[in-house]
Amino acid sequence: MSNPTLQLTGITKAYNHGKPNEVNVLQGVDLTVEKGEIVALVAPSGAGKSTLLHIAGLLDTPDSGTVTINGDDMTGKSDSRRTAMRRDGVGFIYQFHHLLPEFTALENIVLPQLANGIAQKEAEARALELLGNVGVAERADHRPAALSGGEQQRVAFCRALANRPTLLLADEPTGNLDPGTSDRVFGALMDLVRGTGLAAVIATHNLELAARMDRTVHLTAGKLTHGE
Template identity: 70%
Template sequence: MNDVTLRLSSLNKTYLQGTPGELQVLRGADLELRAGEAVALVAPSGAGKSTLLHIAGLLDTPDAGGVEIAGRNASGKGDRTRTAIRRQDVGFVYQFHHLLPEFTALENIVLPQLANGTSEKAAQERSMQLLDRVGVAARADHRPAALSGGEQQRVAFCRALANAPRVLLADEPTGNLDPETSDQVFATLMALVRDEGLSALIATHNLELAARMDRVLRLDGGVLRPAE
């Protein structure tokens, strides 16, 4: 049985800029991410980690190479197909929570489910289950501004998992938190990854957190290599 949930094949990406004219951030990057696997992505700032995550999550397109998610080839597909794959099979977590400020924690998790065709009752039940698992169910009716940084990021995790994706992509998910809160929030994230049985590609500068994952990959010269 093929348990590869994310396959990146020979990705190339070049950006045009003033001087020297071109910046090639990906040069044939390859990756296979399997079900239930948590992989750390490390690299210096500006090396292309966010670009790789955006291409993997179908928010950007490579100049060359392929992206396959949950057995579906997204390469060359139109915006509608790419959006459907992303909505169904990919969850995103960023350094900043990006919760909608005018909605409660619960509503922030319900909304993506409604957009995916889930009934309101089922969406509310799923949302409360997720909030309970990350320890913030009691804050379900609070808006983001009334939550601590750690609580905000836990809610962001729940929103990313609202539609039960197969792949989770996270870009410095604890980067805005103090060390103690970062450790607690990371433990929560890993518990969700294991409990949901999904695959996670997590970009981080924190080498201690990276070492707690199944593998560590370094983006070096536009190519993914095992970290030494």
Template identity: 65%
Template sequence: MNNPAMTEFALELSGIEKAYLKGEPGEVAVLRGAELALKPGEVVALVAPSGAGKSTLLHIAGLLDGADAGEIRLSGQDLTRANDAKRTEMRRREIGFVYQFHHLLPEFTALENIVLPQLANGTSERHARKRGTDLLARVGLSHRAAHRPAALSGGEQQRVAFCRAMANQPSVLLADEPTGNLDPATSDTVFAALMELVAETGLSALIATHNPDLAARMDRVLRLEEGKLIAG
């Protein structure tokens, strides 16, 4: 993970534009010059109605999709015109993803789901297992380390997904409605675990949510309206 003191912003998006069916009669402009500057250690809520483009914005920020126009900087590096290999490298090293549905690998245990991305990143198995064990302890799941996802509750699965996203010590965490499929009590528990992890590691986070109570607990709120980000 990069030293936050080295860069002014963990993630910068400048003038991001994205349209689907570009150049065709049915073209839909989703992002119209979106601007974002995420400081190291900052947790920002992203609020938008369904279909407004928040998932598209997160995919572009996470280097999973390209923008039609605009610039992207991650930990001070300009990745606007980076090739696929560079984008993959930076995504693996600097970005953690959490989705509404956990997407854990069903044939592996909770601990193994956290170990695997570290092995793919070149970490030794011994260190990967130690980090996975430590992360599970931080979210209160040490006793569930050997269980497969099917044996875990929805809230437990999502906490494991958070740990997996943090496994490679990213600079930026991107979360797309991470508590959207959980009941209110479980959602609150999972969100609290996430915020504790973020506070302990000092990384930055951009979290899309429909929940105004959760959004209010973050450092600030951004709303995506008509393709642009405005202060909430």
């Protein structure tokens, strides 16, 4: 019997409840992601993919349904329990990197580890290892403003994986890059995820990138359909 990293069951979410402009964003979404599996989430703009990722990562709560991470049903859990799960179990990557501008690439990856109780030397070693894995170790001492867009996003990947999460959620992680850079950076992300063996859900509009993942799910009109 499998023990999936992420299991969403019957997820619903609506905005403007009871009003004429009520929008049913998610309507009974089910999704299971196993350890080591990379799933592409493809959806048109405004279809609710960001909402779905936020619910999966415990940044938002569904109106109904359950979110189970690493076998732990998070339904109704306290804010402190949800925060602990986000901190220890979930990594997020967004389209825009959101690196702290006053800190170097290395420091941006070290800081979340220090907040999680990791010793400075261990945190720096982990950061350098991750930067090396995505080919930007020589840029470790540079601040974000001195890095290219592709370099900044690779640093953001490393930051998301710094605390060794079991689940990675990425929302259009290469959407603001040109096609050539996007392809290279996405390749670095895939190598990083494959080498770590964590479960990942990666939202993308790019069907060529989606085809490089293990399978694709489509979110349309609030419902999820499963492809290969």
